Amino acid sequence: MIESISAALVLMSSFEVMIAIGIGSFAGIIFGAIPGLTYSMALALMLPFTFTMQPVTGISLLLATYIGGMTGGSISAILIGIPGTPSAAATVADGYAMTKKGEASIALGTAVVVSTIGGLASLLIMVLLVDFISTFAIRFGPAEIFMLVLFGFSTICGLSERSLFRGLVAGVLGLMLMTIGIDDIEGVQRFTFGNVQMLQGVNLLVAMIGLFAVPHIFEVFHLRLNKEDKVNFDIGEIKTKLPGFDFIKKYFGLMLKSTGLGVSIGAIPGSGGPIAAFLAYSNAKNSEKDPVEKEKFGKGQVAGIVAPETANNAVTGGAMVPLLSLGIPGDPATAIILGGLLIHGLVPGPMLFIENAPQVYAIYMAIFVAYIAVFIFQVNFIKHIVKILAVKPHHLACGILVMVVVGAYAIRSSFLDVNVMIIMGLLGYFFNRIKLPVTPIVLGLVLGRTLESEYRTAMSLSDGSPIIFFSSVVSVLFFLLIVLTIALQIRKRMVEIKKNKLIKKEA
Amino acid sequence: MEKSKFYLTLGLGVLAFSIIWIALVFLTIEGDIGTYANTPRTVPFFLGCCMAILGFVFLYQAKLGFRPKDPIQAIFDNEFKNITICVIFLLAYAFFLELLGFLISTPIAIFFLTRFILNEKGWKINFLFPVCMTGTIYVVFIILLNSNLPKGTLF
Numbered sequence: 001m002i003e004s005i006s007a008a009l010v011l012m013s014s015f016e017v018m019i020a021i022g023i024g025s026f027a028g029i030i031f032g033a034i035p036g037l038t039y040s041m042a043l044a045l046m047l048p049f050t051f052t053m054q055p056v057t058g059i060s061l062l063l064a065t066y067i068g069g070m071t072g073g074s075i076s077a078i079l080i081g082i083p084g085t086p087s088a089a090a091t092v093a094d095g096y097a098m099t100k101k102g103e104a105s106i107a108l109g110t111a112v113v114v115s116t117i118g119g120l121a122s123l124l125i126m127v128l129l130v131d132f133i134s135t136f137a138i139r140f141g142p143a144e145i146f147m148l149v150l151f152g153f154s155t156i157c158g159l160s161e162r163s164l165f166r167g168l169v170a171g172v173l174g175l176m177l178m179t180i181g182i183d184d185i186e187g188v189q190r191f192t193f194g195n196v197q198m199l200q201g202v203n204l205l206v207a208m209i210g211l212f213a214v215p216h217i218f219e220v221f222h223l224r225l226n227k228e229d230k231v232n233f234d235i236g237e238i239k240t241k242l243p244g245f246d247f248i249k250k251y252f253g254l255m256l257k258s259t260g261l262g263v264s265i266g267a268i269p270g271s272g273g274p275i276a277a278f279l280a281y282s283n284a285k286n287s288e289k290d291p292v293e294k295e296k297f298g299k300g301q302v303a304g305i306v307a308p309e310t311a312n313n314a315v316t317g318g319a320m321v322p323l324l325s326l327g328i329p330g331d332p333a334t335a336i337i338l339g340g341l342l343i344h345g346l347v348p349g350p351m352l353f354i355e356n357a358p359q360v361y362a363i364y365m366a367i368f369v370a371y372i373a374v375f376i377f378q379v380n381f382i383k384h385i386v387k388i389l390a391v392k393p394h395h396l397a398c399g400i401l402v403m404v405v406v407g408a409y410a411i412r413s414s415f416l417d418v419n420v421m422i423i424m425g426l427l428g429y430f431f432n433r434i435k436l437p438v439t440p441i442v443l444g445l446v447l448g449r450t451l452e453s454e455y456r457t458a459m460s461l462s463d464g465s466p467i468i469f470f471s472s473v474v475s476v477l478f479f480l481l482i483v484l485t486i487a488l489q490i491r492k493r494m495v496e497i498k499k500n501k502l503i504k505k506e507a
Numbered sequence: 508m509e510k511s512k513f514y515l516t517l518g519l520g521v522l523a524f525s526i527i528w529i530a531l532v533f534l535t536i537e538g539d540i541g542t543y544a545n546t547p548r549t550v551p552f553f554l555g556c557c558m559a560i561l562g563f564v565f566l567y568q569a570k571l572g573f574r575p576k577d578p579i580q581a582i583f584d585n586e587f588k589n590i591t592i593c594v595i596f597l598l599a600y601a602f603f604l605e606l607l608g609f610l611i612s613t614p615i616a617i618f619f620l621t622r623f624i625l626n627e628k629g630w631k632i633n634f635l636f637p638v639c640m641t642g643t644i645y646v647v648f649i650i651l652l653n654s655n656l657p658k659g660t661l662f
Contacts, residue, residue, distance in 0.1 A: 452550045
């Protein structure tokens with residue numbers, strides 16, 4: 001272990017890794033802070049450029065972008081009352097109320113400190129949990145892995161958006177796209193129509209760029225061409241005022257509870273930051289015993305920033321647990337990071353710790369350094385960061401456009417990839433318009449290969465008997481969880497329908 | 508699109524897609540579904556069936572009178588036109604990227620985009636912005652991160 005840690009230190013200490021963390025953190029904060037841009041988009045844009053980097057450099061860039069994005073969302077939530085990311089939505093009520101009272105600097109300082117504490121605490125829990133789950137998961141066979149991936153997939157499709165069936169349509173479409181190209185096991189061509197370039201199938205990176213970044217470009221340019229530009233925000237001079245040690249003492253219990261909540265929710269595939277932040281907020285409000293203090297929630301209560309910001313940053317550590325130990329991404333951002341890991345030959349799962357231990361420790365260190373970098377940026381450069389909120393959306397979209405075309409083309413120097421990216425972008429735009437989620441498409445593409453190969457390996461082992469999928473306690477447990485997830489979603493929808501009918505009747 | 512027709516349209520669309528998909532499974536992939544349900548056709552066929560089931564679910568929801576929670580807006584004519592312009596621009600930029608490489612095609616493309624498509628008049632946006640954007644991307648990815656940017660066939 002000590003050997004692996006020292007090897008990880010050597011990997012981490014290069015100039016390129018530090019620069020990657022710096023750039024990733026800064027880009028993440030910017031994309032997180034600007035309403036309309038998301039850190040998933042930033043990750044999708046960065047991903048193709050990591051292709052030629054060293055594995056640790058590339059992964060560090062992605063992780064820093066993820067962490068910067070999660071933290072940056074609070075900036076616009078506090079300053080303009082619009083959350084930069086859905087995870088920061090719970091921060092708006094008290095954060096923006098503090099800004100209106102002239103306490104924006106204190107609100108920003110509080111958010112930065114608790115985000116860093118929540119993130120670093122979740123890192124510690126993540127290190128312990130990943131190791132524990134990996135030791136357990138190493139005994140999984142193809143049937144268990146198939147059921148596990150299927151469980152993760154059904155949870156994400158069900159929980160990521162409001163409608164289970166719409167999520168499933170997108171997920172199945174992602175799996176269908178994954179089957180295009182050469183079949184991994186028998187080498188048979190599928191849906192290639194004799195085109196040699198189609199043999200490699202739909203490139204994951206190209207699909208991610210198309211689905212996450214291109215629809216934004218279409219939307220912004222369409223609004224600009226229609227002369228319906230979105231507004232830009234001129235904030236003026238602003239500073240971050242860090243709270244003192246007394247603050248940490250006062251809110252230590254709340255931070256601890258919110259971290260626990262964030263890590264637990266982050267570890268459930270498909271839930272993520274927004275749920276954790278809102279639960280932590282309502283928990284903080286409900287557990288406040290002093291009625292005067294309770295009354296202050298929503299009107300500029302510091303605890304109303306502490307709870308959601310600690311929780312949504314603790315989600316990052318939680319979401320990395322199923323990703324690194326089982327290869328199941330919890331949200332779009334971790335799905336893109338999974339794509340990054342796979343590009344560099346780092347296949348998440350129990351074997352990752354045996355085959356690539358130094359890289360895993362380097363990833364842990366990169367997360368730690370990224371939190372420190374994000375903290376430094378937000379404390380020292382906030383007045384420059386907020387100036388980006390004043391840039392017109394279509395000017396930012398020009399930069400994004402360059403990145404998407406260059407990124408898609410640079411992967412294989414293929415014009416076909418640009419075409420595929422545009423098709424995926426049109427699909428993403430159309431899906432956004434008809435309110436179908438795009439995240440399950442990416443998850444279908446990411447998890448599809450594992451799902452098919454484990455299914456077919458299990459079927460080969462059992463001579464075609466599907467009983468193999470129910471032959472162990474673990475696979476039966478995962479199967480029951482899949483049924484439970486679907487049943488709960490259907491029940492939830494039925495309750496909503498009944499409620500609506502009652503309301504209509506009463507009206 | 509009327510609210511009440513949403514699930515009907517979605518259901519029919521999903522069902523039509525699944526039928527085409529299943530037909531392609533049998534027409535374009537070699538092999539059989541197999542004794543052990545374990546051939547290259549198995550998973551695509553199963554996915555096509557899943558999609559068909561989901562299509563029927565949406566049709567059933569339409570029959571029950573389900574309505575989407577959020578209103579779905581129709582795609583307007585000018586939206587179609589504007590997106591077509593964007594797509595043509597993306598393709599043209601990619602074409603010139605292949606031909607001229609990143610350093611030459613990018614400032615020209617951004618100039619064209621800001622001046623003629625986005626209708627910006629200021630010299631800073633038309634001239635300084637494309638050069639700064641290209642320079643920043645070059646410095647970040649080539650000099651700092653040691654990554655690659657496309658080289659053209661001519662330059």
